[in-house]
Amino acid sequence: MALKPSEDQVAQKVVKPETKPAVTPVEPSLQSLVCGDREAFAQLILFYNEALYRWVARLTGNSHAAEDLVQDTFVRAYQAITRLRPDTNLKAWLFRIAHNAYANWVRGRSGRNGSFPDEVLDRRAGPEELAQGNEASRRLQQVIDKLPEEWKAALLLRIHEEMPFREMAIALGTTEETARWRVFKARQRLMESLEEKQEEKR
């Protein structure tokens, strides 16, 4: 005889929250990382996992590629951890590794899709918001996607990570002035493109 769950059982099953460990990520100290403290490295992953993914996913427009690149970033970081210096900016250093990994990916890819695939977009909005938001987002994505890679990388670091130009220079392996100029050019191109589109609409 098949056992049918009672209503209570069903309710319990639905209501039961998903147990997630309550861990607040904390940026580990450089010293503990250099000393080979594995827990510190695990903390580093917890602390930067989402930020790195967010940036790389935006750059690649491909969640699977982003996953691989973030994975690769942490593996490379682990292998280079002993080369950290006391004055190393940990965040900039990690983003630099990620940027190098992304540059390699760009060189190695072929026939990349011209726009962000939907898979990287957050679908938590309602249907109407999603429709309106998607239209605006799609336009913006198209413009962003047409930006030169270096401008785009700089712009997204500025907008999503609110990264100062000095830190950005380290992350992108350039000077502070160049980082500032790339962000400026990207912003300028965005403004021009959107103004053109608005005029086309009229």
Place this chain on the structure above:
Amino acid sequence: MNCNHAREQILLAEGRGKYTREVTGHLQSCDECQRYQATFLGIENQISEMGISKPLLTSAARLDQIEKRLDGKNIFASPLLKFRRFEKERGRQKLSVAVALVAFLFAVAGGLMFIPRPIDRESIAGLRVYKESSINRAKSPLKKWHAMVRLAGEARTDAISAAARNDSDRVKMLADYIEELLRKDVERLVSFVELRDEMLDFAKDLARSESEFQRLASHYSSSPEIAESLVRIAKASKDAESRLRRALQA
């Protein structure tokens, strides 16, 4: 400041509203540039609000993946993020450190035990310990005899020095020590027939010593305590000589 320059400054700014006084002044007076600034900020807002899906891998899963990728070594924490493995490792490390520390302390303590410490020869007890260790450490009766003779010679020299310093306490203590040495220890060793020649030499030595200490005592008539101790040493030497001669005759 003209509009083009103001707009350029808006796009060059590091943060929102981080404009120079000139740009802020221009914005207050120019509606077109205000609209431009609003459009720009709106676009940046829109980009920042363009949600992006969460990583496919949770941080925990990523830890696992990286762990596997780095030569399959168990490097990182458990997926539950409780860092049990680290805790275990840390526990082991702590235990190793404790064991190493205890071993080190034992080694130091052991080492200290093996380092020969100088015996305090300022007291009669220290002199006794020194005497016993010197004689007992000698393996053969001959070596024991030589040790005893050496100790008697050292004590006599020490007594003469102490008398010269007018250290009556020290002379008295040495007199006690020499009496004990020449009575008890000579008695212990006279039974060894093979020491005959050494006994004879020592008997002669004691005879010289007896007369030397008697003569010395007469010089310390002004210090009766020292003179008395020196006489006791002379008498102990005489008694020991007699004992040795009796043993030799027997």
